[in-house]
Amino acid sequence: MDEEFRKDFEELVALMDAGRLLDFKKKAADCLPVDIAEGLEEIEEKARVIKLFRMLPKDISSDVFSYMNSDQQQLIAESATNAELKALVDDMFLDDTVDFLEEMPANVVKKVLQNADESTRKLINQFLNYPENSAGSLMTIEYVDLRDYFTVRKAMDYIRRTGIDKETVYTCYVIDEQRRLVGHVSLRKLIVAPESTYIRDIMDTNTVSATTTDDQEVVAEDFRRYDLTSIAVTDKENRLVGIITIDDIVDVITEENTEDIKKMAAIIPSDEEYSDAGVMHLVAHRLPWLMIMMISATLSSTIITSFESVLAGAVVLTAFIPMLTGSAGNSGSQTSVTIIRNMALGEVELSDWLRVLWKEARVGVVCGAALAAVNFLRMMIFSGTSMMISAVVSVTLMIAIVMAASVGCLLPMGAKRLGLDPAVMASPMITTIVDAASLLIYFMIATVMLGL
Amino acid sequence: MDEEFRKDFEELVALMDAGRLLDFKKKAADCLPVDIAEGLEEIEEKARVIKLFRMLPKDISSDVFSYMNSDQQQLIAESATNAELKALVDDMFLDDTVDFLEEMPANVVKKVLQNADESTRKLINQFLNYPENSAGSLMTIEYVDLRDYFTVRKAMDYIRRTGIDKETVYTCYVIDEQRRLVGHVSLRKLIVAPESTYIRDIMDTNTVSATTTDDQEVVAEDFRRYDLTSIAVTDKENRLVGIITIDDIVDVITEENTEDIKKMAAIIPSDEEYSDAGVMHLVAHRLPWLMIMMISATLSSTIITSFESVLAGAVVLTAFIPMLTGSAGNSGSQTSVTIIRNMALGEVELSDWLRVLWKEARVGVVCGAALAAVNFLRMMIFSGTSMMISAVVSVTLMIAIVMAASVGCLLPMGAKRLGLDPAVMASPMITTIVDAASLLIYFMIATVMLGL
Numbered sequence: 001m002d003e004e005f006r007k008d009f010e011e012l013v014a015l016m017d018a019g020r021l022l023d024f025k026k027k028a029a030d031c032l033p034v035d036i037a038e039g040l041e042e043i044e045e046k047a048r049v050i051k052l053f054r055m056l057p058k059d060i061s062s063d064v065f066s067y068m069n070s071d072q073q074q075l076i077a078e079s080a081t082n083a084e085l086k087a088l089v090d091d092m093f094l095d096d097t098v099d100f101l102e103e104m105p106a107n108v109v110k111k112v113l114q115n116a117d118e119s120t121r122k123l124i125n126q127f128l129n130y131p132e133n134s135a136g137s138l139m140t141i142e143y144v145d146l147r148d149y150f151t152v153r154k155a156m157d158y159i160r161r162t163g164i165d166k167e168t169v170y171t172c173y174v175i176d177e178q179r180r181l182v183g184h185v186s187l188r189k190l191i192v193a194p195e196s197t198y199i200r201d202i203m204d205t206n207t208v209s210a211t212t213t214d215d216q217e218v219v220a221e222d223f224r225r226y227d228l229t230s231i232a233v234t235d236k237e238n239r240l241v242g243i244i245t246i247d248d249i250v251d252v253i254t255e256e257n258t259e260d261i262k263k264m265a266a267i268i269p270s271d272e273e274y275s276d277a278g279v280m281h282l283v284a285h286r287l288p289w290l291m292i293m294m295i296s297a298t299l300s301s302t303i304i305t306s307f308e309s310v311l312a313g314a315v316v317l318t319a320f321i322p323m324l325t326g327s328a329g330n331s332g333s334q335t336s337v338t339i340i341r342n343m344a345l346g347e348v349e350l351s352d353w354l355r356v357l358w359k360e361a362r363v364g365v366v367c368g369a370a371l372a373a374v375n376f377l378r379m380m381i382f383s384g385t386s387m388m389i390s391a392v393v394s395v396t397l398m399i400a401i402v403m404a405a406s407v408g409c410l411l412p413m414g415a416k417r418l419g420l421d422p423a424v425m426a427s428p429m430i431t432t433i434v435d436a437a438s439l440l441i442y443f444m445i446a447t448v449m450l451g452l
Numbered sequence: 453m454d455e456e457f458r459k460d461f462e463e464l465v466a467l468m469d470a471g472r473l474l475d476f477k478k479k480a481a482d483c484l485p486v487d488i489a490e491g492l493e494e495i496e497e498k499a500r501v502i503k504l505f506r507m508l509p510k511d512i513s514s515d516v517f518s519y520m521n522s523d524q525q526q527l528i529a530e531s532a533t534n535a536e537l538k539a540l541v542d543d544m545f546l547d548d549t550v551d552f553l554e555e556m557p558a559n560v561v562k563k564v565l566q567n568a569d570e571s572t573r574k575l576i577n578q579f580l581n582y583p584e585n586s587a588g589s590l591m592t593i594e595y596v597d598l599r600d601y602f603t604v605r606k607a608m609d610y611i612r613r614t615g616i617d618k619e620t621v622y623t624c625y626v627i628d629e630q631r632r633l634v635g636h637v638s639l640r641k642l643i644v645a646p647e648s649t650y651i652r653d654i655m656d657t658n659t660v661s662a663t664t665t666d667d668q669e670v671v672a673e674d675f676r677r678y679d680l681t682s683i684a685v686t687d688k689e690n691r692l693v694g695i696i697t698i699d700d701i702v703d704v705i706t707e708e709n710t711e712d713i714k715k716m717a718a719i720i721p722s723d724e725e726y727s728d729a730g731v732m733h734l735v736a737h738r739l740p741w742l743m744i745m746m747i748s749a750t751l752s753s754t755i756i757t758s759f760e761s762v763l764a765g766a767v768v769l770t771a772f773i774p775m776l777t778g779s780a781g782n783s784g785s786q787t788s789v790t791i792i793r794n795m796a797l798g799e800v801e802l803s804d805w806l807r808v809l810w811k812e813a814r815v816g817v818v819c820g821a822a823l824a825a826v827n828f829l830r831m832m833i834f835s836g837t838s839m840m841i842s843a844v845v846s847v848t849l850m851i852a853i854v855m856a857a858s859v860g861c862l863l864p865m866g867a868k869r870l871g872l873d874p875a876v877m878a879s880p881m882i883t884t885i886v887d888a889a890s891l892l893i894y895f896m897i898a899t900v901m902l903g904l
Contacts, residue, residue, distance in 0.1 A: 032658060034677055160644050169640050170622045187639060188621050192612050206484060224706065225486055227699035229681055246698050247679035250705065254676065257709040258793055264713070265789035265878075266782055274794045275804075279814045286786050287819050290853075293782050294823055295830070300774035311770060318763060318770050322752035322777055322887045329781075330718055330745050330880045334738050337717035341710055342726045352727075362731045367739050371746055378747070401742075426717075428782045431883070435774045 009039035037067035062091035070103035086115040095140040098127040136212030139233045139242030144172040148200035152193045179239045223249045264426030299436040307443035313452040320393045328400040328438040329431035335408030336430045364405030372398040400438040461491035489519035514543035522555035538567040547592040550579040588664030591685045591694030596624040600652035604645045631691045668704045675701045716878030751888040759895035765904040780852040780890040781883035787860030788882045816857030824850040852890040
């Protein structure tokens with residue numbers, strides 16, 4: 001929270017404590033809802049949270065509520081009278097209500113549904129049934145729908161009359177008698193068009209839309225690609241059922257990126273915020289991959305054990321194991337993360353695999369040669385190892401880097417080809433595989449070059 | 453590209469080849485500019501790219517141009533006549549022109565500037581001087597500015613007259629005589645307000661704004677926090693100089709995430725697209741960290757060498773080095789990536805460090821204990837190693853995991869405390885450090901428990 005907003009919020013609390021209701025309401029109206037919600041999070045005492053929330057002017061309290069964390073939302077919902085709860089839900093956008101209810105225990109959901117009118121109750125139930133992360137679960141029903149036979153004058157009247165409750169009025173969607181989406185028209189176009197123009201003559205029929213079951217990631221891609229600020233959502237019969245606005249998509253993009261980053265670090269993604277997540281929750285999302293990778297590392301142990309005679313012949317080789325496996329692992333991580341990210345952004349396609357492999361292999365050759373050369377000099381000058389040992393280590397380094405770059409490129413693409421998420425083939429998984437492969441290369445080269 | 457758009461584009465090319473200019477223009481008007489730009493990318497022959505671009509209807513060609521890649525932009529700019537180039541630049545939004553020029557060689561920049569009128573030339577030069585990734589370099593000057601003494605009628609007339617060339621008309625900014633920002637009013641509010649209302653009576657003075665030198669990451673955070681679709685940009689004297697719209701911010705968020713992901717994989721970020729980046733470009737962005745980490749791994753070699761007598765006493769210990777360093781590295785990666793991402797999103801603050809360390813240490817204890825138990829059983833049952841060796845490896849595993857979790861949490865926070873980017877303290881860097889530390893723990897425990 002900015003210093004300025006923190007000071008505003010502290011004044012607000014002081015006005016509440018002083019019982020200066022009128023000044024409080026005036027000050028609150030000057031604050032942004034998200035700042036009030038964030039200020040509330042820092043108040044520990046439940047009674048004070050409830051008191052402050054109740055004092056808020058009616059027209060901003062539902063906005064503030066939408067931004068509050070679910071613990072405090074639950075607190076407010078449980079302490080509210082039935083009438084207060086109904087007023088709150090009536091004032092909120094449907095997508096915010098659904099987001100709120102998804103986090104609530106059954107008793108709160110029941111209390112809210114009992115106090116909603118029948119049509120709202122039906123809608124909420126329908127929305128709660130859309131699959132998580134689908135366009136349906138993201139959308140809102142507060143949109144402006146026009147008919148193609150409206151004139152601009154009629155459309156503007158309609159927007160003036162109903163638009164105040166809509167999430168956006170800047171893109172209006174045009175539907176036919178069966179509520180099928182036939183086009184869209186921007187408010188910008190409406191305000192410059194002559195009033196007698198028909199909507200059908202100025203509407204754009206090139207409307208980008210999503211269906212309720214589309215994954216939110218696909219919808220976000222459409223926003224990015226077409227620079228949209230809202231998108232129409234239709235059911236399977238192309239009937240308009242809702243819209244998604246850009247502010248929710250910005251959250252989706254951030255969420256999806258966090259998910260990808262976690263997967264790349266071998267963490268099972270969860271929606272829980274870090275500060276809310278308990279120790280056992282974190283363990284449950286980290287231990288499975290740690291366990292899988294520890295057991296996979298048995299392969300490395302087996303390789304070392306079966307080359308024990310080589311190691312016994314030149315004990316000094318052991319000292320370079322961490323450097324070799326580490327460098328190969330780092331190179332493999334660089335490649336895999338590059339490929340995974342580029343596939344996620346649609347910059348690299350599966351069909352490019354040969355071109356990508358060729359590029360990565362060449363990068364590996366150059367990096368490997370540079371590292372091997374530096375390593376050879378360093379070993380000869382500083383470590384005083386024999387030239388043969390230095391050569392074995394450096395040749396291994398060179399080959400292991402090229403191998404790692406190739407594996408780091410092929411594994412994520414292979415995972416995608418098999419319909420798996422490429423992100424699980426990032427650093428830790430690649431490291432484990434590359435470890436074993438580097439050791440194998442190391443011992444084979446040592447056997448040949450040292451004649452062990 | 454969607455199948456549907458691909459087919460549309462193929463038809464477009466066929467119409468061009470058949471020389472059916474009218475049908476071509478009609479079809480082109482039905483396509484979305486970004487799809488045409490993407491279709492163009494797949495045409496290899498330069499002459500055909502130029503031909504198709506020249507045939508495009510005037511009102512969409514500048515949009516298509518904005519979406520084209522810089523190689524093709526250069527092709528078009530070089531082949532255009534002075535008059536064509538002037539028309540193109542006049543039609544483009546200033547921020548798109550600046551983006552385009554930033555990628556062009558000096559001769560093209562000169563050609564464009566020579567053909568721009570003086571005021572545009574001045575503006576372009578000014579924009580090219582804003583620091584990269586600053587609000588100034590992102591903003592556009594095509595915004596609607598109102599005065600607080602305007603009536604709604606006058607404001608709407610003004611928007612109708614000038615709005616068609618503005619990047620957004622949905623949030624209008626209100627300035628005073630000195631062009632200082634005093635508030636904003638949404639078009640939604642304007643269209644429902646009585647025509648005789650004064651702007652000062654309906655404007656919102658709680659305007660979120662940025663200054664030209666603000667970093668784009670900070671601006672993106674404001675968009676996310678306040679659900680903005682545009683933001684006002686002011687100079688140091690609070691004079692309105694531009695706006696930034698959400699479509700550019702969506703790109704910024706994606707860009708910043710890519711940058712963070714690359715840093716976490718020990719890659720020096722670059723703006724170059726993967727498909728355009730040459731082998732030596734990729735090497736230049738990967739080799740430095742590989743080299744630093746290889747040299748840091750000398751520490752591991754030194755540790756192994758100085759414990760040579762321990763290893764000679766129990767050669768079997770060597771076999772478990774990759775498993776131990778690997779598991780500790782993976783655990784360290786999980787923690788560091790979690791902390792880095794949470795700090796980037798503002799969920800974890802530096803002041804939380806003790807609370808975070810305490811949580812991560814406990815997660816480390818639980819994960820470490822689980823891994824150690826499974827490893828002990830596995831070694832006893834499948835590997836046939838002695839109980840003492842199994843115990844040494846398992847105790848090391850347990851301690852190394854707790855150490856790795858603590859290091860993975862402290863290093864990124866320490867980096868931030870020192871004003872460095874925490875993202876460089878992710879997987880590869882942590883792995884290198886944790887490798888050496890695990891080995892030290894391993895040999896010390898072996899010395900004590902095996903009495904070597």
